[in-house]
């Protein structure tokens with residue numbers, strides 16, 4: 343019976359159209375390894391005829407954890423989420439088996455070419471219809487990765503306004519997958535979370551930090567957290583909702599210390615920006631966004647100079663996420679009033695120090711891709727147009743990378759994955775090369791008017807679904823750090839003692855700084871007083887001297903005026919005395935007899 347079923351499946355149906363986005367030459371063929379095939383048939387039974395004819399249809403769908411084939415298991419998981427809309431279109435139908443989306447547009451109205459009018463079948467790991475809530479999305483897409491402690495890159499991909507940001511972040515009540523993952527991680531490692539930043543990834547290398555660097559890291563963290571919006575009440579509410587939805591389990595206290603770091607970057611117009619930088623110290627200086635470089639060194643990818651912040655609770659991580667979000671580039675487009683105009687990647691690094699001296703690392707990357715969009719529909723002009731073009735270009739490169747990865751196993755001289763062609767693909771290359779798990783959540787708004795755009799998105803997703811990767815890799819560093827080991831081996835009490843030592847040291851350093859500050863202020867005050875006194879004395883002496891000189895000059899002037907006056911009086915006096923004398927002489931003359939007779943002798 344089973345053999346018959348196999349034969350039926352091997353004869354490929356020509357009634358079922360293939361995805362046109364897949365090159366005929368590299369189109370996936372049914373897997374000849376019947377053992378795998380048999381196993382899947384047991385699972386999928388009759389409904390298998392409904393599903394897509396791509397190779398991925400033979401993988402185990404739905405629940406994780408099956409042990410079919412390690413290669414197939416490490417292929418990307420591609421989930422489809424349909425956004426709730428008032429009147430869903432009839433052009434999109436979910437198959438009976440639940441993981442195939444069937445699209446068809448019989449009329450010209452919604453599709454510009456014949457190929458798009460054909461019925462198409464797109465297969466997914468899972469399809470979430472509009473009724474499925476955030477809890478189930480998390481449980482299917484992310485939860486298992488965190489429980490299994492695997493590195494994973496989770497990408498939200500879809501048209502503008504289809505719910506990518508909603509899926510990743512959620513809102514104040516319906517938490518998205520990032521807040522849930524943070525809560526899950528901190529619950530899982532509750533007993534192992536280490537409270538001091540002793541281990542850090544620097545340029546993709548695990549480094550043990552010196553005490554002074556640890557103190558500096560703790561200061562940066564404090565300063566940045568002080569800038570974050572207060573979220574205590576909101577976080578408590580979210581936490582309640584999340585713990586109500588899931589039963590996260592704690593890992594037993596092992597001989598391991600866990601340090602968690604977060605970073606947040608934005609790729610805007612092909613430039614990489616750090617979203618968790620400290621503002622400049624001088625308040626009047628405007629924070630300038632620095633474009634960071636992505637470096638690839640011996641197969642390790644990292645962003646040079648990216649701020650990574652040590653977090654001790656999910657609330658702190660969430661606060662930093664919100665802070666970064668406030669710095670993201672949003673704009674209003676015709677499709678979404680609050681549309682992300684950039685790709686952003688929020689990374690959570692879980693660094694573990696095992697008492698044996700070995701360190702391991704789990705990285706969870708949450709990637710919110712900017713909406714793929716048709717320039718004419720989103721009303722894009724000017725800078726919006728440039729953004730849209732850059733978004734579309736990077737998404738196209740991502741598509742090319744996925745395509746190359748999907749064909750790489752099938753071609754003898756396999757394509758080189760062109761991940762260097764865009765910043766986004768460079769950053770996500772670990773997932774694109776199969777070194778880390780890749781999960782893609784494709785969001786679609788099931789409306790007639792988005793039919794063609796949705797077909798593009800679905801074709802893109804189907805390429806991703808066809809990738810097969812080598813065995814998954816969890817990064818492990820085998821370096822033994824004797825200092826840390828020695829210190830760690832003494833257990834929790836030693837940790838606490840060390841932390842209190844650091845805190846005491848910190849307090850005494852702060853007291854010393856305060857004392858020095860006080861001394862300086864006091865010295866300055868004394869100097870100022872002395873200077874003031876000196877200045878006052880100098881001014882007083884000068885004023886006094888000036889006054890004296892002035893008085894002397896005045897006195898001299900008065901004396902001179904007096905002398906002039908006296909001389910003048912004396913001359914006037916002399917003049918009048920002379921006049922008086924003359925007059926007296928005249929009077930004397932007049933008084934003498936015959937004085938007025940003048941004898942004139944004619945003879």
Ligand SMILES: Nc1ncnc2c1ncn2[C@@H]1O[C@H](COP(=O)(O)OP(=O)(O)OP(=O)(O)O)[C@@H](O)[C@H]1O
Nearest residue numbers: 425426502503504505506507508678681682712713
């Ligand atoms: N599954 C859903 N349930 C409820 N509301 C949703 C859902 N998906 C999206 N929305 C709502 O739709 C709106 C647009 O969603 P969102 O901002 O997440 O889109 P996007 O895909 O990130 O868009 P863009 O690429 O333009 O940034 C938001 O108001 C969001 O709350």
